[in-house]
Amino acid sequence: MTESDVETTDGTRSTEGVGRDAAGLSETGSDLAVHLDGITKRFPGVVANDDVDLRVERGTVHALLGENGAGKTTLMNVLYGLYEPEAGRVVVDGEERAFDSPRDAIDAGIGMIHQHFMLVDPMTIAENIALGNEPTKWFGMAIDRDRIRSEIRDLCDRYGFNVDPNAVVEDASVGVQQRVEILKALFRGADVLILDEPTAVLTPQEVEGLYDVLEELTDQGKTIIFITHKLEEATHAADAITVLRDGESVGTVDPGQTNREALAERMVGREVILEAESEPVETGEAVLSTRDVTVEDARGIEAVSGIDLDVHAGEVLGIAGVDGNGQSELIEAITGLRTPDEGTITYDGTDITAWSRRRRIENGMAYIPEDRQENGLVMPFDLVENGLLGSQRSPQFAAGGRIDWDGVRDHTEDIIETYDVRPPDANAAAQSFSGGNQQKFIVGREFERDPSLVVATHPTRGVDIGSTEFIHDRLLELRREGVAVLLVSSNLDEIRSLSDRLAVIYEGEFIDVTDPDDITEEDLGLRMAGQRPDEETHDGPDTGESQ
Amino acid sequence: MSNRFESLLERLAGLSVLDRIVISLAALLAAVLVGGVLVFVSGAFASCRSGLQLGGTTFCYNPMQVYYELFLGALGHPLEGGWSLTNYSLGRTLQQTTLLIFAGLSVAVAFRAGLLNIGTQGQLVVGGLATAVTVVYAASIVPGGFVGTVVLIPLGVLAGAVGGGLYGAIPGALKAYADANEVITTIMLNIIAAGITSTLLSWQFQDPDSSNPETRPVPEYAEIPNIPVIGFEEVNFSLLALAFAVVLMIGMAWLLARTSFGYELRTSGEQPGAAAYGGVDEKRMTVASMTLSGALGGIGGAFWVLMVHGQWLENVPSLGFDGIAVSVLAGNSPIGVGAAAFLFGVFQSGSQSISTATSVPKELVGVLTGLIILFVAMPEFFRLIGRRYVAPGTTEPVRTDGGDPAVDDGGDGDA
Numbered sequence: 001m002t003e004s005d006v007e008t009t010d011g012t013r014s015t016e017g018v019g020r021d022a023a024g025l026s027e028t029g030s031d032l033a034v035h036l037d038g039i040t041k042r043f044p045g046v047v048a049n050d051d052v053d054l055r056v057e058r059g060t061v062h063a064l065l066g067e068n069g070a071g072k073t074t075l076m077n078v079l080y081g082l083y084e085p086e087a088g089r090v091v092v093d094g095e096e097r098a099f100d101s102p103r104d105a106i107d108a109g110i111g112m113i114h115q116h117f118m119l120v121d122p123m124t125i126a127e128n129i130a131l132g133n134e135p136t137k138w139f140g141m142a143i144d145r146d147r148i149r150s151e152i153r154d155l156c157d158r159y160g161f162n163v164d165p166n167a168v169v170e171d172a173s174v175g176v177q178q179r180v181e182i183l184k185a186l187f188r189g190a191d192v193l194i195l196d197e198p199t200a201v202l203t204p205q206e207v208e209g210l211y212d213v214l215e216e217l218t219d220q221g222k223t224i225i226f227i228t229h230k231l232e233e234a235t236h237a238a239d240a241i242t243v244l245r246d247g248e249s250v251g252t253v254d255p256g257q258t259n260r261e262a263l264a265e266r267m268v269g270r271e272v273i274l275e276a277e278s279e280p281v282e283t284g285e286a287v288l289s290t291r292d293v294t295v296e297d298a299r300g301i302e303a304v305s306g307i308d309l310d311v312h313a314g315e316v317l318g319i320a321g322v323d324g325n326g327q328s329e330l331i332e333a334i335t336g337l338r339t340p341d342e343g344t345i346t347y348d349g350t351d352i353t354a355w356s357r358r359r360r361i362e363n364g365m366a367y368i369p370e371d372r373q374e375n376g377l378v379m380p381f382d383l384v385e386n387g388l389l390g391s392q393r394s395p396q397f398a399a400g401g402r403i404d405w406d407g408v409r410d411h412t413e414d415i416i417e418t419y420d421v422r423p424p425d426a427n428a429a430a431q432s433f434s435g436g437n438q439q440k441f442i443v444g445r446e447f448e449r450d451p452s453l454v455v456a457t458h459p460t461r462g463v464d465i466g467s468t469e470f471i472h473d474r475l476l477e478l479r480r481e482g483v484a485v486l487l488v489s490s491n492l493d494e495i496r497s498l499s500d501r502l503a504v505i506y507e508g509e510f511i512d513v514t515d516p517d518d519i520t521e522e523d524l525g526l527r528m529a530g531q532r533p534d535e536e537t538h539d540g541p542d543t544g545e546s547q
Numbered sequence: 548m549s550n551r552f553e554s555l556l557e558r559l560a561g562l563s564v565l566d567r568i569v570i571s572l573a574a575l576l577a578a579v580l581v582g583g584v585l586v587f588v589s590g591a592f593a594s595c596r597s598g599l600q601l602g603g604t605t606f607c608y609n610p611m612q613v614y615y616e617l618f619l620g621a622l623g624h625p626l627e628g629g630w631s632l633t634n635y636s637l638g639r640t641l642q643q644t645t646l647l648i649f650a651g652l653s654v655a656v657a658f659r660a661g662l663l664n665i666g667t668q669g670q671l672v673v674g675g676l677a678t679a680v681t682v683v684y685a686a687s688i689v690p691g692g693f694v695g696t697v698v699l700i701p702l703g704v705l706a707g708a709v710g711g712g713l714y715g716a717i718p719g720a721l722k723a724y725a726d727a728n729e730v731i732t733t734i735m736l737n738i739i740a741a742g743i744t745s746t747l748l749s750w751q752f753q754d755p756d757s758s759n760p761e762t763r764p765v766p767e768y769a770e771i772p773n774i775p776v777i778g779f780e781e782v783n784f785s786l787l788a789l790a791f792a793v794v795l796m797i798g799m800a801w802l803l804a805r806t807s808f809g810y811e812l813r814t815s816g817e818q819p820g821a822a823a824y825g826g827v828d829e830k831r832m833t834v835a836s837m838t839l840s841g842a843l844g845g846i847g848g849a850f851w852v853l854m855v856h857g858q859w860l861e862n863v864p865s866l867g868f869d870g871i872a873v874s875v876l877a878g879n880s881p882i883g884v885g886a887a888a889f890l891f892g893v894f895q896s897g898s899q900s901i902s903t904a905t906s907v908p909k910e911l912v913g914v915l916t917g918l919i920i921l922f923v924a925m926p927e928f929f930r931l932i933g934r935r936y937v938a939p940g941t942t943e944p945v946r947t948d949g950g951d952p953a954v955d956d957g958g959d960g961d962a
Contacts, residue, residue: 390825392810398807
């Protein structure tokens with residue numbers, strides 16, 4: 001960046017900047033807010049960061065792009081004082097630093113916004129922002145609330161945030177909560193903001209809002225480092241992108257001079273097909289059918305109202321819809337976690353409405369649950385024990401009620417290898433893996449059950465693109481083998497490219513069932529918002545035949 | 548401050564078995580030191596003829612002697628002359644160990660299933676009565692002598708297990724089908740057990756030849772014999788019973804680690820949502836684990852009847868409640884229960900030695916043993932809390948991307 005950018009920060013810092021340039025720490029002559037030089041961080045058995053360089057220029061948005069487990073967060077935790085690197089230098093504002101704790105990093109002007117917010121829900125936004133740094137009056141006897149309020153107002157004015165400091169956090173939307181986190185960091189005097197996967201929890205509109213915020217912040221001289229595994233975000237929001245792969249930096253690129261395919265290749269280390277190709281497959285008999293299924297949710301409100309669906313062998317039926325329109329309840333009724341209040345569920349020609357969950361598993365129903373940490377994994381168990389979940393009574397692993405742990409271990413290690421679960425440690429507790437790797441493991445376990453029906457809810461949520469591609473390929477491979485697939489996803493690209501037929505659910509009913517190629521994204525959005533199709537476009541909510 | 552506490556929890560949660568043993572030993576030492584000072588200072592307020600004169604004050608109690616009696620007295624003073632393996636004190640220690648293994652296992656199994664069974668006491672009381680009544684009545688049909696021993700003892704133990712198991716199934720069913728908290732129901736059922744057994748006793752089973760509230764004694768051949776090889780003549784303890792307890796202990800460890808049932812039980816205890824997903828019928832598992840827990844308590848009652856007294860007495864010692872402490876101290880691990888039960892056995896028997904050998908009051912001895920339990924159990928207690936509320940974090944070596952381990956990577960916001 002140019003000298004004019006330095007001017008936008010406050011006076012003291014720009015003089016520091018001059019001194020630093022004189023000292024020759026910034027060889028390129030540009031103004032580096034953060035310079036990580038040859039950072040190496042090892043954990044027993046793995047090198048999380050291997051001689052990584054990162055140069056972040058002041059007043060820019062710098063994306064740190066990489067797959068799950070590439071070492072992005074580790075690198076930022078080094079910068080934020082959470083980890084001590086084995087080798088390398090951390091240079092902030094031209095000064096070499098050794099942070100013992102986040103407190104030191106905050107004092108040096110670094111703020112980190114974690115993926116999951118660290119806010120006290122019942123307290124007001126102002127209280128949360130000031131928490132731990134309250135200005136006091138009367139010789140430290142009381143908190144100076146007026147000053148907190150005026151400082152927050154100043155910050156909001158300066159960066160164009162529309163936040164009511166007196167609102168209670170738990171009433172605020174996720175997007176606002178994220179802004180509160182950013183304000184908290186700014187309140188503590190942060191000049192460099194680290195955002196860890198900031199878009200993961202946001203709606204598309206909120207993501208746009210975040211981009212605006214980032215622009216405003218950098219305009220005012222703040223520096224942003226933002227961690228992501230999504231290509232669109234990196235190319236859209238960043239001024240520079242550093243790609244990490246397997247703990248190593250594979251270069252920094254200008255987003256204007258690259259494209260998604262090239263970035264993906266750099267990130268994964270091989271060519272990646274971003275859109276899964278689903279070629280037509282001969283469909284067979286209906287494997288799963290529901291007739292007039294009605295389900296009430298926990299509060300006794302009708303969540304699913306008389307749904308009829310058929311999923312045939314060799315077919316992917318996608319269910320699109322805004323979360324909370326009955327998808328979860330429908331899926332739970334099908335998989336046996338919830339009893340439908342009315343209607344019948346037929347599986348392989350047998351009425352299974354009254355079957356237990358176990359019986360459904362035993363008969364070849366695989367299920368990738370929506371909430372992997374609540375249902376899909378036993379968090380304190382290691383992966384070997386988790387590899388058994390659902391098969392604990394199967395003759396393959398537990399003939400006569402005695403578990404064959406050696407067999408389970410072999411099976412688990414196969415899943416870890418095939419589905420690229422990182423780190424490949426079968427003895428590690430499930431809770432020590434990142435979300436994407438947890439998901440890969442669950443997907444692997446369910447796909448390798450030799451199923452005749454796969455019920456997959458958000459199968460690639462939080463998963464990096466390399467593994468997403470693999471999961472999609474494997475899903476289509478199962479479909480080719482004649483497996484019926486019921487897919488629920490809020491990712492429209494995913495559901496459109498994988499589904500043979502697409503059902504749109506709204507308030508517990510199917511609004512439309514269509515061929516995904518015959519509907520535009522706009523129309524799909526309208527259906528998801530509850531608009532029924534015109535008479536001439538498509539057939540009604542009945543799903544008798546495919547294609 | 549809270550950060551430091553949290554990182555401490557994290558470190559505790561990630562400890563290895565060896566770390567935990569070292570910590571337990573260090574805690575034991577610390578408790579002995581603190582308790583020693585306490586005893587020594589207390590001695591200044593007691594009156595005695597001889598004691599340590601220090602600055603005009605007489606310190607009556609010698610902490611070294613107190614701990615010597617507590618630990619070595621419980622084993623019958625093995626370092627002194629004339630020690631025999633079958634002495635009274637060691638016999639009493641092992642007798643208590645045996646009974647506490649059953650009670651401890653009962654609590655531990657429920658705990659592993661995520662259920663806090665405070666009702667082991669009641670299950671033990673009911674099981675004990677079932678044993679006594681069954682054996683007394685069966686003895687009139689079954690021939691005596693060796694045949695009687697072989698038939699009546701297993702029958703009695705079985706009766707105890709069934710009685711305790713059924714009594715444990717009640718709070719299990721209440722929890723599963725009426726959503727009644729098992730802590731409350733088991734506490735209430737303890738009181739109900741005392742009432743019912745007392746009523747049954749006066750109604751039908753009271754020994755007509757005795758003025759004490761107790762059942763008729765079982766025939767001598769139906770008591771668990773003091774064979775083989777070494778007989779503890781002075782105390783009602785049988786190595787055979789201890790061996791059975793140890794086998795049961797190993798059996799429980801095996802059940803939890805290696806069987807489908809044990810896996811489902813542990814999964815239900817750790818994460819009910821995942822258990823339901825994995826095809827475990829949660830309600831049935833709740834009833835089954837409470838039944839198993841109750842059966843183990845009932846077996847404890849059976850051994851109390853058949854080994855210690857030869858009859859059921861209304862005044863049942865608080866073995867079931869001690870079982871809770873044993874299980875917590877053992878970190879709810881079946882094998883750990885053996886060690887913890889032995890420590891409690893030592894305390895029971897050592898306390899008696901202290902009161903015979905010194906003038907230290909019984910209450911002060913209670914303080915000493917309490918301190919030891921507190922010190923040894925605390926790290927384990929916080930480790931359990933740590934495991935529940937913080938994921939083994941920054942000290943855990945397995946993460947490469949260093950992300951907050953217990954949270955999600957989130958969904959695709961770009962849908």
